Amino acid sequence: MPLTLYVDGNRWRTHLHAVRDAHPGIVPVLKGNGYGFGLERLARTAAWLGVDTVAVGEYPEVTQVAAAFRGSVMVLSPWRPFETRAVFDSHVIHTVGRLSDLQELRSREATPRVVLERLTSMRRHGLSARDLRAAAGQLDGVALEGVALHLPISHGSHLAEVNRLMTDVISAGLPTNGVYVTHLTDPELDTLHQAFPDYDFRPRVGTALWLGDRDALSVRATVLDAHPVERGDVFGYRGRTAPAAGTILIVSGGTAHGIGLEAPTGGATLKDRAARVARGGLDAVGFVRSPYTIDGKQRIFAEPPHMQASMLFLSGGAEVPQIGDEVDVRVRFTATTFDETVITE
Secondary structure, eight states, X not given: OOOEEEEOHXXXXXXXXXXXXXXTTOEEBOOTTTTTTOHHHHHHHHHHXXXXXXXXXXXXXXXXXXXXXXXXXXXXXXXXXXXXXXXXXXXXXXXXXXXXXXXXXXXXXXXXEEEEEBXXXXXXXXXXXHHHXXXXXXXXXXXXXXXXXXXXXXXXXOHHHHHHHHHHHHHHTOSOOEEEXXXXXHHXXXXXXXXXXXXXXXXXXXXXHHSSOGGGXXXXXXXXXXXXEOTTOEXXXXXXXXXXXXEEEEEEOOGGGTTTOOOOOOOOSHHXXXXXXXXXXXXXXXXXEEEEEETTEEXXXXXSOOSSEEEEEEETTSOOOOXXXXXXXXXXXXXXXXXXXXXXX
């Protein structure tokens, strides 16, 4: 039985329109698993929104997206000479983060379309201020689409950093006014539009677009089996024993879907650290909280999830759902693959 994503279609589409209209020049990001929706579905939706450019994470995603989206496809991962999966076509925009890669790319494709990524405080990919200036003299045979600024997800303002980076962009004298940005708030974008009116800031948006209205989305798993147990009863692949009387509940969704493999949040607050310590304590005694909610409570895994299904432990007194019932699941959409997506009108 499936792990199913249910979408309130009218509410979701209303949200998509609102985000698009509030962000002129928006570049929807479709990378990875398509935020749980799938790449091709989001590509079709981006075409329906009427945008001219979308972004993907890696080159293998280009073909899937281009089948349903006829505009430009920007690849966020920087091109490298050893990238054997690169797609060279007029609809592809390459990201370049090294001068040597710019030179090599020109020898691989006639007039490649590129964005030059400026290194930010993330220190992941990108050109230094000096290399950005040098790139301005190496653009023969290149169609420069703009400069990319990939900023960290921060609780503070990015404006000081972006102002400094924009000084580098301006001083480089590049023949473009396009600036592709990520992780900027709406007030920050408004400020930058006013501060640099000659530049066209284009926000690349993924989570806030596709998942910004979480109340429009719900995930449910199917109950596959239920087995009453007494304290000390043995169960599971690893021969664990029940900690008390209760029920071993088998539900759809396992490691093949991303259940139990969700990426850590990396939160830095005291509350985040306390939560990680608490989870570590549960791990130490063999109890790990699952994303499944049953009878109003988030339940624990009876043992690590299997590939297609998960075993949960319900303590005595909990209401046990019937086989075939659906239960709520709280998942990280970017880490989860669904068997079925149901979008209502």
